[in-house]
Amino acid sequence: MSHLPALLQQHFPHLEPALRDELLQKSTHRQLQEGEVVVRTGQFLRSSVLLLSGLLKVYREDEEGNEFLMYFLEPGDACALSMLCAAREEQSAISAQAVTPAQVLLVPLPVTERWLTQYPSWHAFVIGTYRQRFEELLQTLDAVAFKSLDERLLFYLKRHRQVQGDHLKLSHQQIAQELNSSREVISRLLKKLEQRGVLTLHRNFIELHGLA
Amino acid sequence: MSHLPALLQQHFPHLEPALRDELLQKSTHRQLQEGEVVVRTGQFLRSSVLLLSGLLKVYREDEEGNEFLMYFLEPGDACALSMLCAAREEQSAISAQAVTPAQVLLVPLPVTERWLTQYPSWHAFVIGTYRQRFEELLQTLDAVAFKSLDERLLFYLKRHRQVQGDHLKLSHQQIAQELNSSREVISRLLKKLEQRGVLTLHRNFIELHGLA
DNA sequence: ACGCCTCTGTGACAAAAGTCACTGTGACAG
DNA sequence: CTGTCACAGTGACTTTTGTCACAGAGGCGT
Structure with a gap:
């Protein structure tokens, strides 16, 4: 080394x-x-x-x-x-x-x-x-303590972006685990964010766009 | 001094x-x-x-x-x-x-x-x-992160007991604030605990009994 | 090509927590 | 004594989150 x-x-x-x-x-x-x-x-x-x-x-x-x-x-x-x-x-x-x-x-x-x-x-x-x-x-x-799950999800994605950039290699299941929630819920919330144009969903990764 | x-x-x-x-x-x-x-x-x-x-x-x-x-x-x-x-x-x-x-x-x-x-x-x-x-x-x-509100309430009461003893001078409103919940919900949960015999409710204070 | 597995999407339902509206009640000032 | 006020209890309802069941889609080995 x-x-x-x-x-x-x-x-x-x-x-x-x-x-x-x-x-x-x-x-x-x-x-x-x-x-x-x-x-x-x-x-x-x-x-x-x-x-x-x-x-x-x-x-x-x-x-x-x-x-x-x-x-x-x-x-x-x-x-x-x-x-x-x-x-x-x-x-x-x-x-x-x-x-x-x-x-x-x-x-x-x-x-x-x-x-x-x-x-x-x-x-x-x-x-x-x-x-x-x-x-x-x-x-x-x-x-x-203070935020609802959708806000926490955004916070989570931002944290990931800080260290990994705009291309996050994450499954919905992983996200659910790290937020201590369930996959279905995360799936739905991500879908909403996609509709708002904040990100694009792919298999096994997520592409961030206009995340404040 | x-x-x-x-x-x-x-x-x-x-x-x-x-x-x-x-x-x-x-x-x-x-x-x-x-x-x-x-x-x-x-x-x-x-x-x-x-x-x-x-x-x-x-x-x-x-x-x-x-x-x-x-x-x-x-x-x-x-x-x-x-x-x-x-x-x-x-x-x-x-x-x-x-x-x-x-x-x-x-x-x-x-x-x-x-x-x-x-x-x-x-x-x-x-x-x-x-x-x-x-x-x-x-x-x-x-x-x-992991507990439901009723468990958190118990945890909260135990913490108080550690420093204040079995006679807690607390209103439901105060508890709700410190747990970031609402008075009505706390009222209901406390009532349940009273029915279980864990505590007795009074005006402006709570008496703890068999709290593990 | 086929089966198999993981990841994803979705509808229907259940449970937990929060909100609203209202009642009752004890404490206390005047 | 009485009006006022903070505190407490409760029913009805909404919202949020979690759960169950199931279906489709992509990848991968054989």
Whole structure:
């Protein structure tokens, strides 16, 4: 993986060089296939997860297998939960799955702990990560609490567009799952949106047009 | 306020003595009346909030005045959001209101920033606070996303009991607001719970009995 | 070509939640 | 005592969402 240093520099420019060097030494690199699950609900975490390339989705699952999307992680992001849980070696409350092939660095918990005091840039990074995730979670919560399903669907599509562009490779079934609804309902709502000219439906993908 | 040091020692025993001393010097003390709003949506925060006595509720409001309860803060807690927002002097996304008369300490942002590197116990406290709030928020999210209103009502009552005991001074209207529902619906559900023997309804308060 | 499977569309119905309209009732001020 | 007001209860109805049943359409292996 000769290009790791380049990826690091590209996506984590705010980390001081010495830290980046140590990051390479102390962490393990892992290649994820599309659809692979990195963090699973109930799992014990012993590492922080840094994303180098690709796209991860972070979601919540309950006992009965219902799930819903919390947010996406892009290169340069880290999983806030993995840091928080890691901080006490507790069970994860969430799951993370690779949406595209992805590369992650796994940094053992004790190392990240030490970095907090040793590298100011690491400390700032961690705080920034918490903040960002907290806010995204609040947005999700807002949507679920205040909005009707059709608004939530729009919100969902916009989020996807932000990270994937106007050509979304999604089945109605997947969408229903991530919004914790049912396929038929999503089908109907999508149909309405198509009639309004917001998008075009195809088999297994959706083309977005005039989405505000 | 001669008993401030005692309150601090009682509720923040994990902070090292030197830090507690500095806390007393650098922060301002504020007495809150029941119902008073400490942090308002959209407000700029320049201090972290530490709770010494009383009870605060933290909730989210949207544009149309809908709201819902996120979690409670008890003595010894701090508002995670106030720390995160403060860290960048940004606008608050939430509101906090005193449920009972309460006392808080307001610590100016730059001071808390310095403490992070200066006092290990402060750093641990901040991390712990984030973690705890994140988890409570996740629970709230779970409830809203996966549960039906009657289950959420139970969850809501349990939360209240945790901090207020079995005698809840609440009108149906208030409950409806905090669950972002309507009074009539809450009335009906409460009635059902009363029939099941879980609680007894009175004017302006509710008495809990066999709540699991 | 054929069967098989997944994805999609749709009508009919059921359940949950919200809304409207109205009644009753306790508390309290004057 | 009485008028007023916030709180509480309830029936009837609407809207939203979920469920069931089924049909067509595309892709894919054999």
